[in-house]
Amino acid sequence: MGTPRPGDPQWPASGHAGRPLPVQNLLLLLGILLSCDLGGGAQGPREWTLWGSWSRCSSSCGRGVSVRSRRCIRLPGEDPCWGDSHEYRLCQLPDCAPGAVPFRDLQCALYNGLPVLGTHRTYQWVPFHGAPNQCDLNCLAEGQAFYHSFGRVLDGTPCSPGAPELCVAGRCLSPGCDGVLGSGATEDQCGRCGGAADSCLRVQRVFRDAGAWAGYWNVTLIPEGARHIRVGHRSHNHLALLGGDGHYVLNGNWVLSAPGTYEVAGTHVVYTRTAGPEETLSATGPTSHDLLLQVLLREPNPGIEFEFWLPRERYDPFQAQAQALGWSLRQPQPREVEPRPPEPPASHVTPAPDPCPPCPDARGRAHRLLHYCSSDFVFQARVLGRHRHAQETRYEVRVERIYKSRGPLRGREYVWAPGRCPCPPLAPHRDYLLAVRRLVSPDGTQDRLFLPQSGYARPWSPAEDSRARLAARRCPA
Structure with a gap:
């Protein structure tokens, strides 16, 4: 941190004083004219003027702060404008030369050889970092067992040696990712300042x-x-x-x-x-x-x-x-070999009736939008096989085209449906447009694609492709 310069401008004080006039209308006109003189932006009482320009950096090297201010136009007796009249941001200049005296040390050294504490005795002062308020200029008298506070440190002084926080107007503030001190702005997981992790x-x-x-x-x-x-x-x-x-x-x-x-x-x-x-x-x-x-x-x-x-x-x-490269991104599903029952002689083959009852009709745009928007995956798939377990049906499918994906999909997947007679049923060797959800067991050992009862599974066609793309545009953000 460089030395403070006597000619540097001082930070403006917050607010401004207005002289009350006897005529209310004249005072209102004066406020409007004042807002014009200050750069415009305030449309009437209890409004802020535009921000002024940023000041020079408080330091000649290393880190410092710049300040800008604005004024509130208000009538006597009205509440102040909501917000801050001053805003501070971090400014970064080239690093100070090796061996440069720290900024707080320079401020304490300004009182070397000067009488203090109401006596004629003088001392050599060095920073004292054990006091409660880090933004007071607390200096220790060398060779003595006491320290003295000389008021606030200058803006831009580090709160403690090596700390990222800086003192501003007597407060210890951290710079946000936008460079503004005390803004609290942080980067999201995508690296965007103030973002919502949506990129x-x-x-x-x-x-x-x-x-x-x-x-x-x-x-x-x-x-x-x-x-x-x-x-x-x-x-x-x-x-x-x-x-x-x-x-x-x-x-x-x-x-x-x-x-x-x-x-x-x-x-x-x-x-x-x-x-x-x-x-x-x-x-x-x-x-x-x-x-x-x-x-x-x-x-x-x-x-x-x-x-x-x-x-x-x-x-x-x-x-x-x-x-x-063959590196699976999702927990692989078991691909056990399923034994087939011996086929009877051709002369004795009789078609067995399907024990499953017909599924209820669940069609329409509302049904499509509901399942499309609430699902984790929407894709076109070719059904390769079907296996009925005790309480579930498992389809092996080949993913042909992906419309919506909240995670990775492999070329071949298992899609699970509840019951031995799921609705809607999927026939082998046919293409479908499926809207499925992802279910992960609490211990992480099972990671399934799940087609809910009365879910969305339509035979794929160019018309169904158009309906799916239209549904994607109508889902709420």
Whole structure:
């Protein structure tokens, strides 16, 4: 922080004083004329003028603050305008030279050799950081056992050594992501200041797919642009990370790395390992290139939890690349071989009546919009097979076209429906437009696509394709 300059402008005081006039109408006219002189923007009493320009930075190097102000136009006796009359923002100048005296030290040094405390004694003063108010200029007399407060520190003084907060008007404020001190603005998971996390998608799952032999197994691809990466597990296995150049960053070539912070792909990866045993990886991102997460197996894999956020435009390329490489993104479903009963001789084959009753009619635009907008996935699928369990029916389908997706879909999926006679029924070897939901068990061991009773399943046709695209535009945001 540089030295304070005697010629620097002082911060304006909040509010302004008005001289009451005997005639109310003349005072109203004076307020309107005053708003014009101040740059316009105020249309009448109890309104703010436009913000003034930002002042010069309070510092000559390093971090400081700038201020701008506005005035409230109001009549005598009226309530003040709602809001602040001053706004402060962080300003960042080139770093101070090595060995520069800190800003608070300079302010204390201004009182060196001057009589204080009502006596003629003088002292040499240094900052004292143990006082309650960090934004008072508390200075310790060298060689003495007391300190003295000389009032407020200058705006832009760090609240404490190395802290990001700065003192402004006697208050300790943190800069928001918009640079305004005390605004409280934060970045969302997508990296947008003040955003609502609607420009990116979250990838989250538990990896349980690993063989029985020791060695390195692929867990997931962490693509370029990923943010807020979190990986963790509890076992004697070890996480491994490969950079875009194919070289290991962590725990490669059967050699364990020390816990710590590693700089890779334009971000800092924090790696922790405890004797619990527990391992974690975390990074704020965004990553500047792809990373490959692996696990070095030493015992059966109990599950590796991972998550990260991707920009929407990067999600589909990531899904396609991961599926092409054979890394499943969702918990795989069992694909057991189902025994077939022996077929009777052809001469004795008689058609068996279908024991399922007819389904109720559930058609119409309202029904389509309800299921389309409330579902997690809408896609065109070819039914490859059907298997009836005790209380459920499982369809094996091939995904042909995706209309709506709140997560990754593989080329082949299982769709589950309640009961042995689900409504609507799906016939093998036919194409349907399906609106399904995703159901995940509390322990994370089952991750299903679920077609609810009286849900939306229509034979696919060009007309049904047009209806689906129209429904997508009418769902509430």
